Amino acid sequence: MxxxxxxxxxxxxxxxxxxxxxxxxxxxxxxxxxxxxxxxxxxxASAKPVTLVVRGQPKAIRTYARTVGDLLAEADIRLGGLDRVMPAADSPVYRGEVIRVSTVVPVVLRLWGREVLDRSTASETVAGVLKENGIELGPGDQVQPGLTTQVASGMEITVDRLTIGTRTKNVPLPFSTRQISSPDLFRGIDRIIRPGRPGVARQVWQVAFLDGVPTGETLVRSDTVTPPQDQVVEGGTLGEVSRGGNVIRFTRVIEARATAYTGGGSTATGTVARPGTVAVDPAVIPLGSRVYVEGYGYGTALDTGGAIRGHRVDLYFDTAREVDQWGVRYVKVFVLD
Known part of the structure; x- marks a missing residue:
């Protein structure tokens, strides 16, 4: 030819x-x-299909390279001293072959809350990094990110150790209050005839520790050491009383500290203060309530006062002399029907 x-x-x-x-x-x-x-x-000599995997990232390519080293040169991949390639660089390239390149990247290891290690690794997964550094995991160890996670440059790998312990403590058991009715007491009057006494329970708690720091606890059991004693209270049911020949019917009785005032002026309800005006704490005696105060007589809750809180009332008198005569007294205030 x-x-x-x-x-x-x-x-x-x-x-x-x-x-x-x-x-x-x-x-x-x-x-x-x-x-x-x-x-x-x-x-x-036709091009051969192969898969090139660089740090876990696969890429399908076609190549005429005879050896793995030639393929890396063709792909412009230069291996450092600690980088790895499988198969070896001098191995022939076969059709359909998978060639893995592991290049070295920096990672940070945080171990059990005590150590922080800066390392360089060619491992592709978190599990490989731990094995490469001789880190053996215990049954309660937790790894973040997960063991199968692909390693990236600058990744932080944290290993925490979860341990379980127990602790025992004594806690009070609250007592209950038992109410009984007494026709000898006014409505609204209670009398303790047997004080309550708290009991004692011994509890066993399971405590979870993460790197030695408690993170939560679960009650395992509770045993009663001393049972509580119920408090017994008498509650009055008597709803009427005779005063000055008159029968007074009431819904409840309040034992209050009663003081006196005078001077006129307007009340909290807009009325003019006069005898029979009673200043109250509206949270105890609603404004507008009709009352009977022992030693004072009938009155209406029409006023309030900055110092009138709780079981306290202030009674209006016409004169300063009457105010002085009253002074301060502890009285029963009957809230009428």
């Missing part, structure tokens, strides 16, 4: 970018046998 056939073969080879060196056409004579051999070589 002459020069024209050689040009055809040259074009066929170069159009497919085959790695075959062709001498200049003016110096090439190619026989039919050689053409067949070259075409066979072209078929053998």
């Amino acid at each position: 002459g020069l024209k056939a050689a040009d055809v073969v040259r074009h066929w080879i170069t159009s497919r970018q085959l790695p075959i060196r062709i001498p200049p056409p003016d110096r090439l004579w190619i026989s039919a046998t050689l053409i067949l051999a070259m075409m066979t070589t072209a078929v053998v």
Whole structure:
């Protein structure tokens, strides 16, 4: 075959970018046998599909590289002293092969709340980093991120140790109050006839510790050491009383500290203060309530006062002399029906 056939073969080879060196056409004579051999070589030397995995990231490529090292050079990947490649760089490249490249990246290890280690690693997963650094996990250890997580540059890997302990403590048991009725007491009057007494319980708690710091506890059991004693209270049911020949019917009785005032003026309800006006704490005796105060007589809750809080009342008198005579007394205030 002459020069024209050689040009055809040259074009066929170069159009497919085959790695075959062709001498200049003016110096090439190619026989039919050689053409067949070259075409066979072209078929053998066709691009091979492989998967290149760099730090866990796969990429499908086609290559004419003969060795793994050639493939890395083709992909412009330069290995550092601690970088790893599998198969080895001098291994041949086969069709369909998976080639893994692990390059070194910095990571931070935070171990059990005590140590912080800066490390460089070529491992692709968190589990590999821990194994590479000789870190053995206990049954209660927790790893963040998870063991199968792909390692990234600058990643922080935290290992915490969860332990369980117990503690025992004594706690008070509250007592209950039992109410009984007494027809001898006025309504609203209670009398303790037996004081209550708290009991004692011994509790066992399961405590969770994360790196030695308690994070939560669960009650396992509670045993009564001393049972509580109920408080017994008599509650009055007597709803009427005779005063000055008159029967007074009431809803309840309040034992109050009673003081006196005078001077006139307007009340909190807009009325004019006069005898029978009683200043109260509205949270105890609602404004407008009719009352009977021992030693004072009938009155109406019409006023309030800055110092009138709780079981306190202020009684209006016409004169300062009456105010002085009253002074301060502890009286029963009957809230009328």
